[in-house]
Amino acid sequence: MIRMELQVHFLPHLTTPDDLAGATVVVIDVLRATTTIVHALAAGATLVVPCLEVDEARQIAARLGADAVLGGERGGRRINGFHLGNSPAEYTPQTVGGKTVVFTTTNGTRAMLLCARAKRVLLGAFVNLSAVCGAVREEPVVHLLCAGTDGEITREDALFAGAVADELAQGREPASLRLNDQAEIAADAWRTASGNLAAGTLLTSAFRNSRGGRNLVEIGHEEDLDIAAMIDRFDFVPHLDTQSRHIKK
Amino acid sequence: MIRMELQVHFLPHLTTPDDLAGATVVVIDVLRATTTIVHALAAGATLVVPCLEVDEARQIAARLGADAVLGGERGGRRINGFHLGNSPAEYTPQTVGGKTVVFTTTNGTRAMLLCARAKRVLLGAFVNLSAVCGAVREEPVVHLLCAGTDGEITREDALFAGAVADELAQGREPASLRLNDQAEIAADAWRTASGNLAAGTLLTSAFRNSRGGRNLVEIGHEEDLDIAAMIDRFDFVPHLDTQSRHIKK
Numbered sequence: 001m002i003r004m005e006l007q008v009h010f011l012p013h014l015t016t017p018d019d020l021a022g023a024t025v026v027v028i029d030v031l032r033a034t035t036t037i038v039h040a041l042a043a044g045a046t047l048v049v050p051c052l053e054v055d056e057a058r059q060i061a062a063r064l065g066a067d068a069v070l071g072g073e074r075g076g077r078r079i080n081g082f083h084l085g086n087s088p089a090e091y092t093p094q095t096v097g098g099k100t101v102v103f104t105t106t107n108g109t110r111a112m113l114l115c116a117r118a119k120r121v122l123l124g125a126f127v128n129l130s131a132v133c134g135a136v137r138e139e140p141v142v143h144l145l146c147a148g149t150d151g152e153i154t155r156e157d158a159l160f161a162g163a164v165a166d167e168l169a170q171g172r173e174p175a176s177l178r179l180n181d182q183a184e185i186a187a188d189a190w191r192t193a194s195g196n197l198a199a200g201t202l203l204t205s206a207f208r209n210s211r212g213g214r215n216l217v218e219i220g221h222e223e224d225l226d227i228a229a230m231i232d233r234f235d236f237v238p239h240l241d242t243q244s245r246h247i248k249k
Numbered sequence: 250m251i252r253m254e255l256q257v258h259f260l261p262h263l264t265t266p267d268d269l270a271g272a273t274v275v276v277i278d279v280l281r282a283t284t285t286i287v288h289a290l291a292a293g294a295t296l297v298v299p300c301l302e303v304d305e306a307r308q309i310a311a312r313l314g315a316d317a318v319l320g321g322e323r324g325g326r327r328i329n330g331f332h333l334g335n336s337p338a339e340y341t342p343q344t345v346g347g348k349t350v351v352f353t354t355t356n357g358t359r360a361m362l363l364c365a366r367a368k369r370v371l372l373g374a375f376v377n378l379s380a381v382c383g384a385v386r387e388e389p390v391v392h393l394l395c396a397g398t399d400g401e402i403t404r405e406d407a408l409f410a411g412a413v414a415d416e417l418a419q420g421r422e423p424a425s426l427r428l429n430d431q432a433e434i435a436a437d438a439w440r441t442a443s444g445n446l447a448a449g450t451l452l453t454s455a456f457r458n459s460r461g462g463r464n465l466v467e468i469g470h471e472e473d474l475d476i477a478a479m480i481d482r483f484d485f486v487p488h489l490d491t492q493s494r495h496i497k498k
Contacts, residue, residue: 010259010402153259155430181404181459189437211430 001176006168008144008161008182010153012111015145021117024139026124026132026164027240029147030156031212032086033108034238035125035228037101039088040071041249042234044097048247050109050240054079057104069096072104076219079104088127088227107147112240114145121240123247126160126203127233133167135237142168144183155189155210156228159203162190203229250425255417257393257410257431259402261360264394270366273388275373275381275413276489278396279405280461281335282357283487284374284477286350288337289320290498291483293346297496299358299489303328306353318345321353325468328353337376337476356396361489363394370489372496375409375452376482382416384486391417393432404438404459405477408452411439452478 009015028034037048051057054074058081061068071084071091078085084095086105103109115121124132124144136142144164146157165187169177179187193206207213207225216224240247258264277283286297300306303323307330310317320333320340327334333344335354352358364370373381373393385391393413395406414436418426428436442455456462456474465473489496 014402152429153263153431153434155433158430158434179458180401181407182402184404184455184459185402185407185434185438188439188441189434191441192437206433209428210433 002178003176004139004168005141005178006144006165006183007142007180008146008165008186010146010158010182011148011151012114012145013151015114015143017114017117020115020143020145022119023141023143024120024122024136025115025118025143025145026122026136027108027111027115027145027147028124028157028160029105029108029111030125030160030228031154031207031216032088032224032228033105033147034123035127036086036088036091037103037123037238037247038125038127038234040091040096040101041236041238043091044093045091045099045101048101048103048238049245050112050247051102051104052109052113054104057102061102064100064102067100069099069101071101074106076215076221087221087224089223107149111145111147115240116242118242121242123238123240124160124164126229126231128235128237129160129163130232131235131237133164137168149212149215152211154212156207156212158186159190159193159206162186162188163194166190166194203231251427252425253388253417254390254427255393255414255432256391256429257395257414257435259395259407259431260397260400261363261394262400264363264392266363266366269364269392269394271368272390272392273369273371273385274364274367274392274394275371275385276357276360276364276394276396277373277406277409278354278357278360279374279409279477280403280456280465281337281473281477282354282396283372284376285335285337285340286352286372286487286496287374287376287483289340289345289350290485290487292340293342294340294348294350297350297352297487298494299361299496300351300353301358301362303353306351310351313349313351316349318348318350320350323355325464325470336470336473338472356398360394360396364489365491367491370491372487372489373409373413375478375480377484377486378409378412379481380484380486382413386417398461398464401460403461405456405461407435408439408442408455411435411437412443415439452480
């Protein structure tokens with residue numbers, strides 16, 4: 001008997017809001033939106049509001065006044081007039097503690113907007129891998145939605161999806177879990193990568209030659225790869241309320 | 250110095266004719282179009298003409314008269330009035346020897362039509378894996394184009410792409426080969442699968458729980474999975490001439 005249906009989508013446009021309706025969705029943008037949002041909430045931000053457009057982010061922040069911190073990126077770089085970029089290390093108790101972070105990135109935010117009719121929307125990255133697995137373990141239908149980079153599939157998101165699929169498959173009757181083909185591909189890819197980790201290769205070396213990783217190295221954000229590779233640094237899962245568009249612990 | 254750029258595309262719509270222009274492209278539809286076309290040419294068919302539409306296939310076959318054999322499928326099943334379906338085992342010296350096979354399948358043919366401006370278009374499947382690797386080894390730009398099934402990524406095509414990527418990476422300086430992220434994901438997925446093969450698991454077990462494989466089992470074509478899994482049964486590579494639309498040995 002199938003007890004869980006687990007679907008991986010390597011890009012937002014490989015699924016639809018209809019597919020995701022009523023399900024639990026984990027949005028994944030390892031480099032860097034979901035990694036950074038986990039850091040922001042861990043550092044004491046009250047909530048995070050994801051925005052697709054820069055102007056919208058500015059308007060929401062203006063309404064909130066001194067309670068708001070503007071964060072995000074375009075082309076990997078901090079936006080003109082914003083307080084913070086999209087590097088996890090910038091999100092500290094000093095910069096965001098007790099504040100609302102109004103946050104705009106293209107890939108991660110676009111993926112979140114696809115989840116308007118999902119039952120639960122969670123944010124996942126390697127920094128909260130085990131917490132994500134724990135949060136979805138009993139759900140009947142789980143979608144792992146990779147943000148990708150500028151419409152292209154990225155390795156780090158696929159590896160994270162594979163890590164979750166592999167973990168959820170452990171100790172389960174194979175017949176009780178139905179994976180789509182992308183979930184099988186991702187889980188197999190993660191098994192090779194995790195074997196390499198056991199042999200001493202760092203996860204950052206997989207990130208470094210991914211498209212997203214190369215971009216970050218080129219613009220001087222190489223340290224973000226090390227931060228994004230810190231598996232289970234945090235033990236909570238951010239939730240997106242699709243009505244209010246608030247992301248909270 | 251980069252000597253080869255290798256790009257995997259998990260679906261036709263993840264690339265464009267512009268991306269493929271001037272390059273060597275390997276079209277992959279393991280279950281079953283490219284497997285079956287290799288079988289047809291191995292059985293002595295003079296050439297294979299791929300058609301997107303059933304009516305077009307009928308017209309071309311009518312023009313050729315007794316020299317033509319109509320083959321192909323819709324929904325996995327033989328088309329009304331066609332001589333042959335899309336099972337490799339149907340393509341024997343008795344059925345296709347010395348004939349032109351006018352062939353229509355949706356997924357594989359659609360992928361081929363995307364290659365109108367490619368330099369070379371080859372057809373690959375597990376049955377001619379090593380021959381494909383040998384044919385592209387010295388090319389500067391290689392695209393591995395997975396057909397998928399009805400617009401969805403399929404595991405067997407991704408595993409074949411990964412097998413080619415893994416083989417081309419062997420014995421090469423890592424810096425001399427640039428892979429896109431899909432190629433890295435596919436190669437890692439194949440490394441897990443090939444480790445399982447070494448441990449005695451059959452490739453057909455990976456096919457059996459893929460979307461395409463489940464469809465074939467449901468409609469009674471399970472034996473095609475075993476045939477598609479016969480690695481290196483043949484040692485040649487079919488070429489598609491995009492002008493004449495002829496596929497030959």
